[in-house]
Amino acid sequence: MTTDFQQAREALGRRLRELRGPSAQRELAARLGWPQAKVSKLETGRQTATPEDLAAWAEGTGHPATAEELVARLQGLETHTRSWRRQLSAGHRPVQDVLTVEYERSKTLRAWQGAMVVGMLQTPDYARNVFSRFADLQQSPRDVEEAVLARVRRQDLMYQRGRVFHIVMWEAALHAGLAPPDVLAAQMDKLTNVIGLDTVQLGIVPFGAQLALPPSTGFWLYDERLVIVEEWHAELWLDDPDSVGVYQRVWDKLSAAAVYGTHARRLITRARAHFTDT
Known part of the structure; x- marks a missing residue:
């Protein structure tokens, strides 16, 4: 063993x-x-x-x-490699419930996402579109509404004192057309409203920023005990100190290229204008 x-x-x-x-x-x-x-x-x-x-x-x-x-x-x-085929055999809802346990156990959470808006900040409609696409990809049971509800309920943790979320996204994530334009515009509104929360620090890495590392796959760091990395075929759950340390350094380097506050809001507003103009 x-x-x-x-x-x-x-x-x-x-x-x-x-x-x-x-x-x-x-x-x-x-x-x-x-x-x-x-x-x-x-x-x-x-x-x-x-x-x-x-x-x-x-x-x-x-x-x-x-x-x-x-x-x-x-x-x-x-195994630390949790295949999506196995995890999604009963649908997306159980996966969301497992993740909620890790969020609840953690005080400092750090995320990097270069491809889409992170789940913790998704609107229900945006999440619905994302879950539908992944259910099609993985050919898994379509428990989309249950999964959306679980994800939205988890967002209550953002408003509880004693827990801080440090979230960094590439500007490309704002422009990914994963939902109809009106849904994407509403999603940008939610991101704008998140800026200024005491418990959330949202950074956006602009197009053209000088980067110490290439933007790669998304991941979450849960305190200093666990990192969960998302790949197309599986999630990687890594809890050995060396692996956690590597992803901590990756996050530090990517977050150093991000803009915050008014500058981040400007990038989000620009993305919203793109969707409302289409």
Whole structure:
């Protein structure tokens, strides 16, 4: 058993403990017809749950909607490369629920995105178009409305004190035609409104900016413990210090080329004018 596997199993155990809430282990064990030792081992990462165990846990703790999330976590135990085919086998909603857990655990979040508006800042209509396109690409179940709702609800975290989002996007992300012009114009309005929030620092790297590194694939940094990188075929979940350090340095270099405040608003307004003129 690898250290990575064990860390992931312990993380799943912590999530199970969260779902159990104030109930005692023996109460849940009695409810499920299990020995108390099994509940303890699952919560401490000393035993690997089965999909059936996780479905029973979700039901027994009064959180049946988390079953798909828990199974998705189980499927990701053995590797840091989480294929979209496997993750999306039950649709986009479980993937969003898994990510929400990582957002909630984090205090300082950093994002780089060069291809589209980051999910944390998407309007429902923009998110709907993005999810639809990826569902077509991956040929996954079309639970678009459930996924949009989960993403929008997660955005409430931006308004909670004690958590800060440092988001940097390439100007190209503002111009990507991933939705009809009216949807894109409304999306630009939302980005403009985000500027000035105490909990969000939004930077835009302009076209023509001098860059220390080429703009590459999007990623999120969760404190200094985890980086999630998005590729076409999979997500990479990297928690070793060396990998996290590399992406931290990438983010620092790209963010150094960004403009903020009034300058960022000017770029967003220019993109909005492009969509309203078409």
